[in-house]
Amino acid sequence: MNPMSAAKFMERKHRIVVIGGGPGGYEAALAGAQLGADVTIVEASGMGGSAVLTDVVPSKALIASAEAATAISDAEELGVQFYVRDDHNNPRSSEVTVNLSKLNQRILRLAQNQSDDMRRNLKDHGVRIIEGYGRLDHGGVAVATSPGGTDFDRLEYDYLVVAVGASPRELDSAKPDGERILTWKQLYNLSTLPEHLIVVGSGVTGAEFASAYRALGSEVTLISSRDRVLPGEDTDAADVIEEVFKRGGMNVLSRTRAESVVRDGDEVVATLSDGTEVRGSHCLMAVGSIPNTAGLGLEDAGVELTESGHIRVNRVARTSVPNIYAAGDCTSFFPLASVASAQGRTAVFHALGDQVRPIGLRNVASNIFTYPEIATVGWQQKDIEEGTREGRVYKIDLASNPRAKMQGFRDGFVKLIAGNNLGTIIGGVIVAPRASELVLALSIAIEQRLTVDEFASSWAVYPSLSGSIVDASRAMHVVDRNA
Template sequence: MSGEFERTQRIAIIGGGPGGYEAALAAAQLGADVTLVERTGVGGSAVITDVVPSKSLIATADAASAIKEATDLGVQFFARGADGQPSRPEVAINLRAVNKRLLSLASQQSDDMRASLVEAGVRIIPGYGRLDGPHAVVVSTGPGGTDFDRVEADTLVVSVGAAPRELPSAKPDGERILTWTQLYDMPALPEHLIVVGSGVTGAEFASAYMNLGSKVTIVSSRDQVLPGEDPDAAAVLEGVFRRGGMKVLSKSRAQSVTREGDGVVVTLEDGRTVEGSHCLMAVGSVPNTAGIGLEEAGLQLSPSGHIRVNRVARTSVPNIYAAGDCTTFMPLASVASMQGRTAIFHAMGDVVIPIDRRLIAANIFTAPEIATVGYSEQDVTDGKILGVVHKLPLSANPRAKMMGIKDGFIKLIARRGSGTVLGGVIVAPKASELIYPIAVAVDRRLSVDQLSRAFTVYPSLTGGITDAARAMHIVDADAEAGDDA
């Protein structure tokens, strides 16, 4: 008789970025009636204007850099001139072609994601969604536009993302003063790009355009680039920047950015000015949470407008969840995806493992890349954990020598006594791939001895991880001997 009262759970999702997409897919796979409301296209800004195009641009910059550095490996490029004599060709960047390719890749990825949702049975409504209480979503033609649909739901997921932060004294015009979503409209490589902001976004684009051939100046309000990241990693990257010809203005805060003819002028708080052809404003982002009925539905927001969520992505309203950059959790696409899945599993009574921030692997796509997971060396210094740290320069790795890699390192953090791997940092080409064994070790609570016993190929960059783990066995033994003494 109980079957007569069963009905399919109705789930409505606002925002089709990584969080909303994964939530919709998981809900459909679990048999829910799923509706997704998305205003820009499946994949959201992460796929269409942010992660996919930016990392595609960085891949192009890496290719250009590899060509330039090939001479260090004995590879030389020459072309025959009219006189029959060899001449060295220049590496040229066709930015129109580059931008066309990366925007095409973004569109293709969005189409593939949409096809996956349609195949899974998800109903997709294009438009602007807002909450109408805790159990309904109203869809309109635009902000404040005419309503044309209403979706009743048992569970709601908000995944509306974030947008580039704009300063009143540096308003983007889409031509010379730009946000990172507007870079792909540039017809040619900027002659001199000034990057305001030295966080992850600023550092990534500064690195990319430097390697593409632009003159770059980065304005950093802190002592060095990437404040808040591993200081050793930031120091390596800043050294690479300076060696590559980039001008790094440390302890410098931009007061205003103005357009002057075919260029820009950045005025610093101390009165100095910097002139360039273009300026990228990379001063953070703001969540897209205003005016969509969140507070009226009872959701708690932080002072910055982010949605407060717990470790299963649940908000202060029991049947409403939130995922991605609009939440108080870490602003990473991988985290948004995990939050989306976790929210649905929790809402539908499936097995749920609450998200642990310490298990999240993150990567900065500069050249070299910087990947991190788990506790940091600063946590050891501050006494948050009783740990030991070992750093192995990448220049000592045989595979790195063969590849001509001079910059970078592998750093492991382990618990004193047990040797349990608690964290790690890798600065290297493709660090985003190399961090995975350390992420597994942190997740599975492996010891440095267990990590060192795994076979790695010789020669390989991953061999540096086991080398560091073996070295920590000695360090740990000495530490224990010292404690006993």
């Protein structure tokens, strides 16, 4: 190539096409624009995808309202009482009521505002946005106005990022109707609070919504096919949440499976594996999700999928096709919005030759927004017990924390996992209100390979919930026996 041709080649912008505008696609598009690429993003339902419009943002907004209801209900323990006056100016006890129609309107408004902000930010960065459905087509992307449509525009790309997300899994034996039998996407269409909500599935989604609707005032029955709620989480943490659920009046049915859920007039009937029937006003099916990869032409393009339909990617989000990347819940990686965002950025940085740090899932922090919350990061106690990793475990109950006592928190704990020799912090679990905020300190400690002694030398405000993390690290002091 002569110098003039080389110069022209260097001047040509790389063309990046992103299919899907969720957290992964959004961050990929921003990263591409930041590096000077010509970026086009294809999204059908609205910027932010399901994470912003029907999943993460709405559900956490609902949970915030549930936390407010819990705070009011528990206020009397702190000496704060709420009264109304009757016609004779005598105080009468008041009760917390929830206007679900107004609450859901606020939730959807917040979600739309977030989507609009994301769209505006992409526009400001010069990203071209196309509303439609994209699929791979002979080395390009065909964009139709409807799924599987035959009238389409064609986009050429140098690099492609697929970030199409996932959808709620539906069972033929419990088909959602959008009125009484619901997926988590359909909950925000309700105008009145369910009198009795049956939740099928005790994983993260089921536990979060069961917790929220019980706090809002619904009778809740949680059906779990496993021996406890949150079967994939730290056992101590799951035990705390199940105890809180039961103490709060939730009916938790463990070791049983819902064989079917059908509608019976204004009720729903869940038939369990032992033949028992559970009747309620509504049912939330929280039985997992499936990737939105069908009909995209991925396999025809040579992109390798798992048996479940997820896109196989490596630690830089690259697929089996060198110039095709994927990010988010449609991939074989961890289904978290934060991971999707990291994958999107990493994919584009790698494609365009920028500095890349491959994603390591071991140190990803995650959070379950029950009340109290559960935050985890790094190696866990089961890894130590099973011999996968050597280390020590120390747990301190939140009930001993002075700030927790002041605020009336009695459920929860801080658990640290550290290496045997130097005491390097390698993992942890926090069960507490706002655990999602507290876990950042542990994430930093793990990333920076701090020891328990180094962490113990940091200053925590007294009194504070974060003080329990420092207290736990002090309790794990490593004695230098060579001194």
